[in-house]
Amino acid sequence: GRQIEALEAIQAEIENIRMSWQYAQTLDRQTAGLIPLLGNALDALFHFYNMRSLFREGMTILHQAMTWLSPPTNEAERILQARLRARYGWMAFLLGQRDEGETALHDSLAALQASGHSEDVIFCHNYLGAIAYFRQDFERAKAHLTQAMSLARAAGDVHGEAIGLNIMGGLHIDLADFEQAETFLRSSLSLKRQNGDLWGEAFSLEHLGRIEMITTRLHEAESHFRESLDIRRRMGDRRGEALCLQQLGDLARQQGDAETAVSLYTDCLSIFEEIGDAQAIAAVRRQLMHE
Secondary structure: OHHHHHHHHHHHHHHHHHHHHHHHOOOOOOOOOHHHHHHHHHHHHHHHHHHOOOHHHHHHHHHHHHHHOOOOOOHHHHHHHHHHHHHHHHHHHHOOOHHHHHHHHHHHHHHHOOOOOHHHHHHHHHHHHHHHHHOOOHHHHHHHHHHHHHHHHHHOOHHHHHHHHHHHHHHHHHOOOHHHHHHHHHHHHHHHHHOOOHHHHHHHHHHHHHHHHHOOOHHHHHHHHHHHHHHHHHHOOHHHHHHHHHHHHHHHHHOOOHHHHHHHHHHHHHHHHHHOOHHHHHHHHHHHHOO
8 A cells, every 4th residue: 555655746846846856957966965966766666667667768867877976086976877777778678678677776786885875786696597487598587696695684675675575476387396486485475565566566476477377276366467467556566567468368268268368368469569668578478460
C-alpha cells in the first residue's frame, strides 16, 4: 500500500519534480548543497520511472544530468555521475539496448567500487547479473549475484538482497533446478513482504508461476500469474503487466487454448510497443507467428 501511495504522490507532483530537476542543472555545480540534493532525489525518480515503465523519459532525464556533470570536477560529482550512469544502463537494457546498458553498468561499477557506496555497488552487481542471465551466461550471472547478495547481507540492504535472490531464482528455473529456484524465490518473497516491497513481490510471484507451469501445476501457476498481474495493474507497472500477460499466454497455449493465447499475446505486444522494448516486441511477434 505504501509503495502505491508513494508512486501516486510522485505522479501528482511529477511536473514540479521534472522542472526542479532540470532547473538544478542550470545552476553552477558548485552551488552549496546542490550535488547532495540531486543525489538524494535520484532514487525516488529512478523508482518512479522504473516502476511505471517510463524508461525512455527516465533515460533522457538521466542522460541530461550525466551530460551536465561532464567532466566531474570532484569526488562527489564523480560518484553522482556513476550512480546516474548505473540507472541509465538498466533502463537502456529494459528498452532492448542490451550492449549499451551492460557497458554503462560496468563503467559505473568500476567507478563506485572504491567509493563506499555499497547500495550502488550492489545495484550494479544485481543488474549485471540480470543481464548475464538474459544472455544465458549463467556462470557470470551467478558470480555477480553471489557478490551482490554477500554485500547486501553485510550492509543490511534487504532490498538489494531480495533482488539478488529473485534473479538467482529465475536463473535456476532456466537451469531446470526447480527446487533450488523455489528456495531462492520464497526467500526473496519473504524479504520483500517484510520490507513492504509490493512491486518486488510481483516478480517473485511471476517466477513461482513459471515453475508451476513447467511442472504442470497449472492451477497454481495461473493463480500466481494473476496475483502478480493484479499488483502490477494496481501500481501502473506496464512492463510487469506485459510480462504477466505473456506468461498467461504461454499457459493458455500449454492448455491447448490457442484463441486465448493469441488474445493475451496481442495485449502483451501492444504494451511492449508502447514502452519501446524492441527485443521483447520481436519475441512476442515470434510467439504470435507460432499460433
